[in-house]
Amino acid sequence: MTNERWLIALDLDGTLFDHDLRIHPRVAEAIRRTLAAGHVVTLATGRMYCATRPFAEQLGLTAPLICYQGALVRDETNTLLHLTLPLAITREAIAFARAHDVHLNVYLDDVLYVAEMTPEAEFYHSLSPMAPVEVVGDLLAFVQREPTKVVFVCDEAQTPALLAEAAQRWGRVAQVVQSHARFVELTHREVSKGRALLLLAEHLGIAPTRTLAIGDNRNDESMLRAAAVGVAMGNAAPEVQAIADWVAPPVHAQGVAAALERFVLNEAGAGA
Structure with a gap:
């Protein structure tokens, strides 16, 4: 009741x-x-x-x-x-980020993983200093399980185009949202x-x-x-x-x- x-x-x-x-x-x-x-x-x-x-x-x-x-x-x-992001989508996002030189955060077991500590990673960490960050190099090789989410971090001027591209690529199989002027996120579609x-x-x-x-x-x-x-x-x-x-x-x-x-x-x- x-x-x-x-x-x-x-x-x-x-x-x-x-x-x-x-x-x-x-x-x-x-x-x-x-x-x-x-x-x-x-x-x-x-x-x-x-x-x-x-x-x-x-x-x-x-x-x-x-x-x-x-x-x-x-x-x-x-x-x-x-709810976790399917591994296939995660790997596609990692490959996309690498091909387009866009920084990507991967969140697994409440730890943030990045390929390298880029200026974009530093910016994200400045907004969330309590979050542990682990640099792992090759994200494709590292990620073997479904993460909770991934986040593209880019310049503010690039966000609309990146959001549109992400929605076109993954909008039917994942939840695609802009959570900040510089962040585009992928999570499980539900x-x-x-x-x-x-x-x-x-x-x-x-x-x-x-x-x-x-x-x-x-x-x-x-x-x-x-x-x-x-x-x-x-x-x-x-x-x-x-x-x-x-x-x-x-x-x-x-x-x-x-x-x-x-x-x-x-x-x-x-x-x-």
Whole structure:
């Protein structure tokens, strides 16, 4: 039987925090009050579990986390979902990256593997410094099992063409998303943050009508559509704002706090 708790899923980059990776005190306090009121808060991100867990610990979150765009849902002791990218697609992506001189990240067992430490790998690591990186040389020879996902990292100007090429090549057999101005990701074709959110709600005994999702990028669209209340950040892409039930202030104006105050904490005047 369901109860009246809310399940709130928060994207990280561009939603919970900006490029500095710092959670504003107002946002942290709103999350603390939400938890104290008996609601459940999780993080829903493209990041690795090991790179997401420190933020959950900082905020006092204990619910399973949605990582790798929804390919992995787990906490410290249990894994609710883990969908992996077929090995054949992985090898095609590695070969494509090599042929087109595009950097590729491969994620296996919550470790990031790269062929070499390129400027693109350094850039990625600067955004996710908690993520372990292993340089293995020949990725084709190294990868013998299905990874959780792969990520192409390129210059921002190259992303639209790379996204279109990836969608054409693998869009029918894998999930292809842009998660950052410089990132194009491939995961199992059934992966989405929206699916993971509903799975977690069922696991926790929370009705879908009591789910709220907050995000800013195209990879957040599925969970904004799946949630009873989908909130886009004020800094979100226009396409994301267009499908949202409400547009919160941007990340630098603590939009997550405004959304929690408006929809969960019900504070008078919040988000006005």
